[in-house]
Amino acid sequence: MCIFGFPTFSVIPLHDHPGMTVFSKVLYGSLPVRAYDWVEPPQESKEPNYFPVRLAKLAVDKVLTAPCGTSILYPRNGGNLHYFTAVTPCAVLDILTPPYREDAGRKCTYYRDYPYTAFATVNRIKIDDYKEEEYAWLAGTEPDNL
Template identity: 70%
Template sequence: MVLGSFQRYFSMRHQNSKIQGLYDHCKNTFSPSGIPSPSSQPLHKLSLILDTIRPADVGLKKEAADDDRGLGFFGVNQQNRIARWAKPITYIDIHESDSFTMCIFCFPTSSVIPLHDHPGMTVFSKLLYGSLHVKAYDWVEPPCIVESKGPGHPQVRLAKLAVDKVLNAPCEPSVLYPKHGGNLHCFTAVRPCAMLDILAPPYKEYEGRKCTYYHDYPYSTFSAGNGPVCVGEEDEYAWLAETEPSDLYMNSGVYAGPPIKP
């Protein structure tokens, strides 16, 4: 009995040290006024700490079986997206302050977070389990914009593809920055998966950090006379238009990991 109690105590101490250590480092690194430069030692250390986090450290159990309500990643009718996303994504809030947000997104198979941005924000992500397809863009600078020509013709802005790949856990954390690394991205679950995110600073609309959703159009859709694109690289570019996410399904979950001491 004594040995069993000691083992449980040691296990909880170990779990606490991981998530508490991640929180403490974020608290010491980020402030409401900004974050260190991308090349700074604190951000490098944050990635190293994040890389050690496993599902059990945040109270999650790795999914053992696929979700039978998903219809798969590729063989689906794109016109029937709502039907295939019958089970919503679960959002779990771990911590939120003026400096940073720590949260988890749990995806059932085929669920999607549509293309969206993180204006003025740096985001660290760790895939805890499963497989996730990531497609991400960065804006082309200086801005290249095609103005609206009337109702039904949205204004579009040129972006360059930064990431288009499937992540399979375990894998290294990823980082996106305000102007590079794929600040505008879309997630699609290939298999049930969970992503731990750190957003610094957090979304705050009145400070200009509002989440905007986009639809991406092939470069050829608006390419006539527009865009500094070299011949043969058209697939690396797309035109993005603001849109409303009519097919985003998300509910709130409860954080079940070790408590964090502020």
Template identity: 50%
Template sequence: MRIETGLVDQKGQDIYEFPGEKTNKPKKNRRRNKRSTPSVVQKLFDTCKEVFATGEAGVVPSPGDVERLRSVLDSMKPKDVGLTEGMPCFRTIDGEGTPPITYLHVYECDRFSIGIFCLPQSGVIPLHNHPGMTVFSKLLFGSMHIKSYDWVTNASNNTKENLNPLHYQPTGIRLAKMKNNSVFTPRCNTSILYPTAGGNMHCFTAVTPCAVLDVLGPPYSDPQGRHCTYYSDFPCASFSGDAGLGTEDGREGYAWLEEREKPEDFVVLGAMYRGPKIVEK
């Protein structure tokens, strides 16, 4: 298995059984139906091939294509990708500190990637970006807190006092506007972010054990300059001179984002995907 994503470090573990446990695997000699209905995963793959036909960074699919792919993802359930909530990767071991995240590599090419992040309770995918990408995230089960930001590029009229927040921008830190700061459940529609809108920088925190199916178009690529960058976020009032910029109509509206190294306690383990196979036609 080849895993290539800005968030995955290691590979090789088996999330489907505990050591010493045996799973009931289908017999190889069973007859297969000659006319089988394509799996939902196959439908997802076929739709991605059409939606991300160009595969160019910064190119956003048409509104019709976005809704078509969203519709496929909205209908997906854990069983469609071979997941159950009782799998070991969703269990937190007492005293182990920040729990590791498990990533299931479903498919990747130059134009898009499909994968599943499995988070135990309290698991965190820290704040990071998606340069030039359109990203679809579907929560399959559990509940997850998502906080996301977009960069502020023209801030002259973004505050009640008509001040320009960029005037106060500290060196090495950039102003961002909050897009989301709420808890998502499987009943929520698929979350979509774009290269410059929709919450391009986001952070996931597992309120309960959960699994999120991610589609990235195009995927991360160091050779092509699409690096995964991590950030720390600070309320606007953290810096002198900008105390009036932290609220908008009584709500948190802005934050300063500072680039950081990948957090040492953030560990992503790659694992084999054993759901329905994808057939490349």
């Protein structure tokens, strides 16, 4: 359990909570959240001359302003891959269960997101053109490369 305090324009980059459930509550302020879930079965692109990426679908794209309900991120849905930027000073209470534990496969990974149209895939899935903005390709990265 932890409380994060953010000054205006603070950013938590796109990251995950693998195998974990996260309960979040905005205590004060406003926080736009953009979150993804992995597309199942996994759709990956490993084109020559490119880095590996995996397809994700937009799950949440909204502004959370206190007072508001509790958000729940499940291991496989609800926006477990997410990022946010504080638009006002704000604080968020997070309860993570089980906790991070690298030797149990619960290590936080950071990602860069790319538009659906940025990469082709051998097993190209059919997405209606008007829904392409609901999908993104995510590539794992180090936090200092964001």
